[in-house]
Amino acid sequence: xxxxxxxxxxxxxxxxxxxxxxxxxxxxxxxxxxxxxxxxxxxxxxxxxxxxxxxxxxxxxxxxxxxxxxxxxxxxxxxxxxxxxxxxxxxxxxxxxxxxxxxxxxxxxxxxxxxxxxxxxxxxxxxxxxxxxxxxxxxxxxxxxxxxxxxxxxxxxxxxxxxxxxxxxxxxxxxxxxxxxxxxxxxxxxxxxxxxxxxxxxxxxxxxxxxxxxxxxxxxxxxxxxxxxxxxxxxxxxxxxxxxxxxxxxxxxxxxxxxxxxxxxxxxxxxxxxxxxxxxxxxxxxxxxxxxxxxxxxxxxxxxxxxxxxxxxxxxxxxxxxxxxxxxxxxxxxxxxxxxxxxxxxxxxxxxxxxxxxxxxxxxxxxxxxxxxxxxxxxxxxxxxxxxxxxxxxxxxxxxxxxxxxxxxxxxxxxxxxxxxxxxxxxxxxxxxxxxxxxxxxxxxxxxxxxxxxxxxxxxxxxxxxxxxxxxxxxxxxxxxxxxxxxxxxxxxx
Ligand code: SF4
Numbered sequence: 001x002x003x004x005x006x007x008x009x010x011x012x013x014x015x016x017x018x019x020x021x022x023x024x025x026x027x028x029x030x031x032x033x034x035x036x037x038x039x040x041x042x043x044x045x046x047x048x049x050x051x052x053x054x055x056x057x058x059x060x061x062x063x064x065x066x067x068x069x070x071x072x073x074x075x076x077x078x079x080x081x082x083x084x085x086x087x088x089x090x091x092x093x094x095x096x097x098x099x100x101x102x103x104x105x106x107x108x109x110x111x112x113x114x115x116x117x118x119x120x121x122x123x124x125x126x127x128x129x130x131x132x133x134x135x136x137x138x139x140x141x142x143x144x145x146x147x148x149x150x151x152x153x154x155x156x157x158x159x160x161x162x163x164x165x166x167x168x169x170x171x172x173x174x175x176x177x178x179x180x181x182x183x184x185x186x187x188x189x190x191x192x193x194x195x196x197x198x199x200x201x202x203x204x205x206x207x208x209x210x211x212x213x214x215x216x217x218x219x220x221x222x223x224x225x226x227x228x229x230x231x232x233x234x235x236x237x238x239x240x241x242x243x244x245x246x247x248x249x250x251x252x253x254x255x256x257x258x259x260x261x262x263x264x265x266x267x268x269x270x271x272x273x274x275x276x277x278x279x280x281x282x283x284x285x286x287x288x289x290x291x292x293x294x295x296x297x298x299x300x301x302x303x304x305x306x307x308x309x310x311x312x313x314x315x316x317x318x319x320x321x322x323x324x325x326x327x328x329x330x331x332x333x334x335x336x337x338x339x340x341x342x343x344x345x346x347x348x349x350x351x352x353x354x355x356x357x358x359x360x361x362x363x364x365x366x367x368x369x370x371x372x373x374x375x376x377x378x379x380x381x382x383x384x385x386x387x388x389x390x391x392x393x394x395x396x397x398x399x400x401x402x403x404x405x406x407x408x409x410x411x412x413x414x415x416x417x418x419x420x421x422x423x424x425x426x427x428x429x430x431x432x433x434x435x436x437x438x439x440x441x442x443x444x445x446x447x448x449x450x451x452x453x454x455x456x457x458x459x460x461x462x463x464x465x466x467x468x469x470x471x472x473x474x475x476x477x478x479x480x481x482x483x484x485x486x487x488x489x490x491x492x493x494x
Contacts, residue, residue: 008345015339038272061294075220091121114138115213152341269326307360313409329381351381372398424462447481
């Protein structure tokens with residue numbers, strides 16, 4: 001992940017700042033509620049949604065179990081179709097490969113299709129350091145790039161911006177990157193979209209190299225699949241001479257037939273559309289591509305690990321690799337709705353970011369150790385997930401890892417990590433709870449004593465516990481322990 005992300009404060013500090021921003025909260029609330037309501041209606045149209053969800057989960061689980069076999073099959077199919085496959089163990093290697101590929105073309109500019117994988121590795125920054133300018137062509141990514149900002153949502157990276165802010169960004173910045181915004185420019189969505197279209201058109205027509213990701217890769221045919229809504233992706237995928245795809249290794253599916261599931265679940269979960277407007281598929285260079293046909297004459301696929309095989313080694317955490325990046329979990333998350341995406345300090349914000357980033361990056365940094373706690377564990381993310389990732393289960397699993405330490409896989413080697421700093425009180429409380437819960441007699445005596453002394457119970461916890469009661473009321477102690485009540489009412493001791 002990018003070094004910028006890792007320079008972020010821990011989630012509680014970043015979120016505290018964000019929730020004070022009334023405009024941000026209003027923008028997020030409006031956008032997430034609109035998308036979540038539309039998604040719920042789109043999903044309700046399908047009677048077999050539950051079966052589609054189970055099928056998507058099964059395909060992904062099967063693929064992850066046999067990932068080595070399917071990746072080799074994919075490599076063979078892409079190579080046979082005229083593409084070149086590169087393997088990148090981490091972000092640095094992927095950035096080096098892409099930079100060298102661009103340099104070999106002699107070009108100093110690339111156009112980009114929106115891609116989480118390239119954000120994850122900080123590709124734009126790496127290209128910039130090598131003197132190559134990367135132009136984002138997705139409308140929301142363009143807003144983020146022109147605004148010198150960071151994405152705050154998987155699908156709508158500029159969700160935190162309103163129309164007036166976007167107009168101001170276009171007016172101030174477009175001219176520095178290419179064709180300036182028309183003058184005058186209002187904040188009507190159609191005007192803004194037209195300004196972006198004109199600005200981007202000259203980039204599409206000039207670019208010789210494009211960089212993209214992929215939503216899926218089909219092992220049996222070597223086919224790459226990109227879903228998008230604006231048509232910018234198709235321009236990037238067809239007009240330039242060289243096409244470079246950077247894709248996480250978990251994006252492979254075994255057969256072309258498997259796409260039938262995700263073609264239904266992904267658009268409905270992400271943009272609430274029955275079918276996404278543009279689905280572009282290509283296989284290597286194909287018979288109609290290359291020098292004599294349409295499309296790029298060179299295709300490179302960079303298969304990115306960057307912590308994925310380590311994540312795969314964790315039996316509970318590996319389910320995060322099923323994610324198809326629909327962002328439905330963000331739109332229903334009460335924490336995301338208030339804190340916004342930047343607070344997560346990761347290109348993957350929201351519930352999926354809270355479980356994916358600490359696995360891909362490890363829990364050594366303060367921000368990564370804080371992410372598993374960035375949730376109320378309400379379970380709304382699990383309910384909407386089209387591949388049934390049990391995010392609350394992984395959150396609890398990762399909290400245990402942060403507080404207790406334990407075995408993890410790093411760079412393919414099994415190691416035991418130490419507990420993260422700052423969880424001493426939590427560990428002591430859990431140890432005390434275990435001692436007490438293992439001794440029912442002592443627990444009963446303690447409950448009775450607490451009930452008798454309930455008037456002395458503090459409203460706020462002292463010491464490190466004060467942070468917990470700063471924002472919550474301590475529950476009041478009942479006059480009678482539950483077990484005594486049960487025995488009195490039902491007559492059978494519990
Ligand atoms: S975890 Fe599930 S709901 Fe969230 S982005 Fe991934 S696939 Fe979508």
